Amino acid sequence: EVQLVESGGDLVQPGGSLRLSCAASGFTFSRYSMSWVRQAPGRGLEWLASIKHDASEEHYVDSLKGRLTISRDNAKNYLFLQMSSLRVEDTAVYYCATLRISPAADGYYYFYYMEVWGRGTTVTVSS
Amino acid sequence: EIVLTQTPGTLSLSPGERATLSCRASQSVASNFLAWYQQKLGQTPRLLIYGASIRATDILDRFSGSGSGTDFTLIITRVEPEDSAVYYCQLYDRSQFTFGPGTTVEIK
Numbered sequence: 001e002v003q004l005v006e007s008g009g010d011l012v013q014p015g016g017s018l019r020l021s022c023a024a025s026g027f028t029f030s031r032y033s034m035s036w037v038r039q040a041p042g043r044g045l046e047w048l049a050s051i052k053h054d055a056s057e058e059h060y061v062d063s064l065k066g067r068l069t070i071s072r073d074n075a076k077n078y079l080f081l082q083m084s085s086l087r088v089e090d091t092a093v094y095y096c097a098t099l100r101i102s103p104a105a106d107g108y109y110y111f112y113y114m115e116v117w118g119r120g121t122t123v124t125v126s127s
Numbered sequence: 128e129i130v131l132t133q134t135p136g137t138l139s140l141s142p143g144e145r146a147t148l149s150c151r152a153s154q155s156v157a158s159n160f161l162a163w164y165q166q167k168l169g170q171t172p173r174l175l176i177y178g179a180s181i182r183a184t185d186i187l188d189r190f191s192g193s194g195s196g197t198d199f200t201l202i203i204t205r206v207e208p209e210d211s212a213v214y215y216c217q218l219y220d221r222s223q224f225t226f227g228p229g230t231t232v233e234i235k
Binding site for chain 1: 128157159160162164166171172173174177178181183213215217219222223224225226227228229
C-alpha cells in the first residue's frame with residue numbers, strides 16, 4: 001500500500017524554525033517527484049514546494065522563497081521541509097504528496113498532478 | 128501569475144441532482160496541466176481528475192472533467208451524500224502549482 005506519513009509538526013514561537021518529515025512506503029520513492037502543500041485553518045490548499053525524483057531540481061512558491069528548503073533522502077525514503085523565520089500565518093496542516101509527471105499516450109506532453117497525499121502534520125506558530 | 132477562480136463558492140444540491148463546478152483561469156492554459164481534487168471535511172485531499180478530463184484511479188464515472196483554454200468544468204452527475212466536500216482545481220504553470228479557492232458542495 002502506498003503510504004505517506006508526515007511528522008515534525010509542533011508548536012513553535014514566531015521567528016523559529018522547524019523541519020518536517022514525510023516517510024514514504026509502498027512504492028519506489030526514488031522514482032517520484034514530491035511536493036509539500038499546506039492548509040491554514042478554514043482555508044484552501046496552498047502549494048509550497050516540489051522536488052524532482054533525484055533532487056536535481058527544487059521549486060518553491062514565490063511568496064515563501066528564502067524561508068523554505070525542500071530536500072529528500074532516497075536511501076531512507078524520506079522527504080523533508082525545512083521552514084525558517086516562522087510567522088503566525090504559517091500555522092497550518094502541512095501535507096506531503098507524490099507529484100506525478102506522466103506522459104500522455106502520444107508522448108507529446110505531460111500531465112502534472114499530486115496523486116497520493118499523506119494525512120498531514122500540524123504546525124502552530126504562536127507566542 | 129495565473130489566477131484560478133472557482134464558481135460557485137457553495138453549491139447546495141439534493142441527492143440525484145447534477146453538480147456543475149467551474150474553474151476559470153486568468154489566461155489560457157494547457158489542459159494537461161489542470162487537475163481537480165476532492166477534500167471531505169477533516170480528510171486529506173484526493174485526486175479526482177488530471178489532464179482536465181482523465182479520471183484518477185478508482186474514481187467513479189459520476190465524476191467527469193472537461194474544458195480548455197481558460198474554462199474548465201467538473202461535473203458530478205447524480206450527487207450522493209458522500210459527495211459533500213470542497214472541490215479544488217489546480218494548475219501547473221512554469222514549475223509552480225496554483226490551487227483555486229474551492230467550491231463547497233453541500234448535499235441537502
